[in-house]
Amino acid sequence: MRSGRWILALDVGGTNMVAALIHEDGGDPVGLRTRSTPADQGPAALADAAVDLLAQVRTVGTSGGIAANQIVGVGVGVPGAVDAVRGIVFLAPNLGWRDVPIRDLLQDRLELPVVVDNDANCAALGEWWTGAGRGSRLLVTATLGTGIGGGIVRDGRVLRGVSGAAGEIGHMVVQVVGGRACSCGSDGCLEAYASGTAIRARAREALADGTPSRIREIVQGGVERVTAQEVAQAAREGDELALRLIRETASFLGAGLASLVNILNPDRIVLAGGVMQAGDLLLLPVREEVRRRAFEASSEACVIAAAREPETAGVRGAALTFRREVLEGHR
Amino acid sequence: MRSGRWILALDVGGTNMVAALIHEDGGDPVGLRTRSTPADQGPAALADAAVDLLAQVRTVGTSGGIAANQIVGVGVGVPGAVDAVRGIVFLAPNLGWRDVPIRDLLQDRLELPVVVDNDANCAALGEWWTGAGRGSRLLVTATLGTGIGGGIVRDGRVLRGVSGAAGEIGHMVVQVVGGRACSCGSDGCLEAYASGTAIRARAREALADGTPSRIREIVQGGVERVTAQEVAQAAREGDELALRLIRETASFLGAGLASLVNILNPDRIVLAGGVMQAGDLLLLPVREEVRRRAFEASSEACVIAAAREPETAGVRGAALTFRREVLEGHR
Numbered sequence: 001m002r003s004g005r006w007i008l009a010l011d012v013g014g015t016n017m018v019a020a021l022i023h024e025d026g027g028d029p030v031g032l033r034t035r036s037t038p039a040d041q042g043p044a045a046l047a048d049a050a051v052d053l054l055a056q057v058r059t060v061g062t063s064g065g066i067a068a069n070q071i072v073g074v075g076v077g078v079p080g081a082v083d084a085v086r087g088i089v090f091l092a093p094n095l096g097w098r099d100v101p102i103r104d105l106l107q108d109r110l111e112l113p114v115v116v117d118n119d120a121n122c123a124a125l126g127e128w129w130t131g132a133g134r135g136s137r138l139l140v141t142a143t144l145g146t147g148i149g150g151g152i153v154r155d156g157r158v159l160r161g162v163s164g165a166a167g168e169i170g171h172m173v174v175q176v177v178g179g180r181a182c183s184c185g186s187d188g189c190l191e192a193y194a195s196g197t198a199i200r201a202r203a204r205e206a207l208a209d210g211t212p213s214r215i216r217e218i219v220q221g222g223v224e225r226v227t228a229q230e231v232a233q234a235a236r237e238g239d240e241l242a243l244r245l246i247r248e249t250a251s252f253l254g255a256g257l258a259s260l261v262n263i264l265n266p267d268r269i270v271l272a273g274g275v276m277q278a279g280d281l282l283l284l285p286v287r288e289e290v291r292r293r294a295f296e297a298s299s300e301a302c303v304i305a306a307a308r309e310p311e312t313a314g315v316r317g318a319a320l321t322f323r324r325e326v327l328e329g330h331r
Numbered sequence: 332m333r334s335g336r337w338i339l340a341l342d343v344g345g346t347n348m349v350a351a352l353i354h355e356d357g358g359d360p361v362g363l364r365t366r367s368t369p370a371d372q373g374p375a376a377l378a379d380a381a382v383d384l385l386a387q388v389r390t391v392g393t394s395g396g397i398a399a400n401q402i403v404g405v406g407v408g409v410p411g412a413v414d415a416v417r418g419i420v421f422l423a424p425n426l427g428w429r430d431v432p433i434r435d436l437l438q439d440r441l442e443l444p445v446v447v448d449n450d451a452n453c454a455a456l457g458e459w460w461t462g463a464g465r466g467s468r469l470l471v472t473a474t475l476g477t478g479i480g481g482g483i484v485r486d487g488r489v490l491r492g493v494s495g496a497a498g499e500i501g502h503m504v505v506q507v508v509g510g511r512a513c514s515c516g517s518d519g520c521l522e523a524y525a526s527g528t529a530i531r532a533r534a535r536e537a538l539a540d541g542t543p544s545r546i547r548e549i550v551q552g553g554v555e556r557v558t559a560q561e562v563a564q565a566a567r568e569g570d571e572l573a574l575r576l577i578r579e580t581a582s583f584l585g586a587g588l589a590s591l592v593n594i595l596n597p598d599r600i601v602l603a604g605g606v607m608q609a610g611d612l613l614l615l616p617v618r619e620e621v622r623r624r625a626f627e628a629s630s631e632a633c634v635i636a637a638a639r640e641p642e643t644a645g646v647r648g649a650a651l652t653f654r655r656e657v658l659e660g661h662r
Contacts, residue, residue, distance in 0.1 A: 081628065091628075138493050152594075159485075161596020162469050163632040172590035173624060176505050176524075176583050186624040188586070193507075252507050255519070259503035263483075263594070265492020293504060293517040297412065297422075301494040 011314030124151025254289020342645030455482020585620020
């Protein structure tokens with residue numbers, strides 16, 4: 001194995017947890033393991049499950065030639081608002097957490113230094129460090145999943161805003177008049193149109209009125225179980241309804257990204273999440289819409305790409321966060 | 332007069348030019364002068380007019396006790412896309428300019444070092460330095476005039492983006508479906524709803540169908556001459572149509588600012604421009620809409636205020652730009 005120091009990295013999602021060993025200089029994750037998140041069993045149970053997963057990863061690493069003393073600490077991404085300085089999750093709706101001292105919970109169990117940050121910031125940083133955002137000076141990432149998460153990385157540093165809450169690009173308003181209700185309590189947010197949940201809701205509505213569609217055949221167990229994945233598959237098979245749903249998604253997503261291009265003038269936007277399974281069917285019209293809407297100079301300066309290894313962006317970014325905070329002594 | 336160095340500052344607008352002397356440490360502008368911009372007579376005529384205006388300002392300064400050798404240079408803000416390093420305006424639609432070497436044009440005439448930047452960036456910097464944005468860590472400014480200009484200042488530095496075009500907050504899309512056409516070629520932009528031009532267009536449409544309104548009496552010479560000013564005045568007098576127009580403006584502007592609060596998590600937003608003559612009639616519902624739409628923590632962290640001396644923000648910022656670039660040797 002390579003010499004140097006290794007970081008245990010953990011990406012806690014609302015549904016799954018991903019863990020791996022990451023070398024301090026980057027490179028491919030080692031010992032990648034995933035399991036379901038015990039989201040409804042409280043912080044202690046989640047910490048126990050995380051420790052168990054990290055132990056498996058560590059075993060793969062040490063049996064592969066990484067010495068125990070080369071593993072210097074743990075970087076963790078959690079889906080919520082994080083006080084990174086004190087290692088506290090002050091709000092994580094998907095986990096039902098409020099003011100959970102997750103850093104101490106893990107540190108006590110692992111006997112290694114632990115650093116905690118928001119999962120979307122970790123994913124953005126991971127894309128910048130060793131992903132599709134590599135080399136960019138101003139990167140915006142969007143993860144189109146259950147919701148829409150986002151992160152902004154400028155010169156390799158996460159742009160956090162004054163209270164650590166920046167990057168919520170899913171909650172920019174794209175439809176003021178007649179906007180769909182959003183889970184955040186507002187309406188007309190990008191998330192209410194271009195998240196997996198939104199595509200699912202729009203697909204159900206479209207199917208409810210009896211419009212013929214290949215989606216019915218693809219979905220197992222009734223159209224109320226349709227997800228963005230089935231819509232993407234039906235679209236690839238040429239289904240008209242599915243193609244219309246993807247085009248509408250591209251129209252809203254393209255408008256949202258055009259706004260970001262005009263506001264921030266980034267050189268890269270990286271898209272990830274289940275919705276991106278639609279591939280070029282979504283990406284090409286999104287690029288077209290950004291080109292149509294944004295200022296030419298800003299649009300030309302910005303590459304819009306799909307993430308290459310989105311499932312490990314979170315652990316890669318969590319590892320870089322640990323490296324900076326503990327190994328380099330700054331964030 | 333105070334000792335130290337003084338900077339001649341010029342803010343070129345599409346309609347008017349403002350010039351003043353600004354002390355390198357800030358404070359009130361001295362010798363403030365304004366005149367109309369000869370926008371359609373070409374760069375040389377504009378440079379001549381600017382030199383004339385700056386000469387008047389200089390005379391006021393020197394007769395007030397500022398020695399000629401205390402005046403060390405010139406900072407200029409222009410309404411367009413600027414290559415600040417080479418001092419070239421590469422595109423200024425309001426002036427009909429393309430690739431105009433405005434720095435050299437002024438430097439040759441003035442025999443003083445000249446620094447040029449975009450006017451919206453200058454205004455944002457001026458608000459941060461000695462205006463309503465003073466002391467803020469992350470400031471967003473919006474000038475609601477003919478169009479909507481914007482600037483983002485982080486830790487006292489303009490956030491420029493990768494090609495110097497960031498801050499175009501007037502061209503975020505707030506209405507994807509059924510959006511009004513925008514001057515930029517896109518549609519549904521914030522500028523198409525909340526600029527002075529947009530309010531004027533919406534007022535004309537509303538008046539065209541014969542709706543009774545105090546606006547008719549206030550406007551001299553026919554309703555087609557209505558501007559945002561008359562709408563504001565009629566609203567202050569309790570006119571229902573005018574109040575509805577202001578409420579609609581607040582709804583779109585509030586949504587746009589909520590998006591910025593969620594994306595950037597700033598601690599201050601400063602609003603300027605003719606549209607702000609509506610005062611609290613506009614500002615209070617805008618704040619309400621941001622509170623309703625944005626995440627609570629981010630919304631609470633952000634003060635939304637009217638600019639105090641918007642007419643001099645541009646010259647103040649242009650002076651700070653000069654100070655940094657020439658007196659301190661960095662931007």
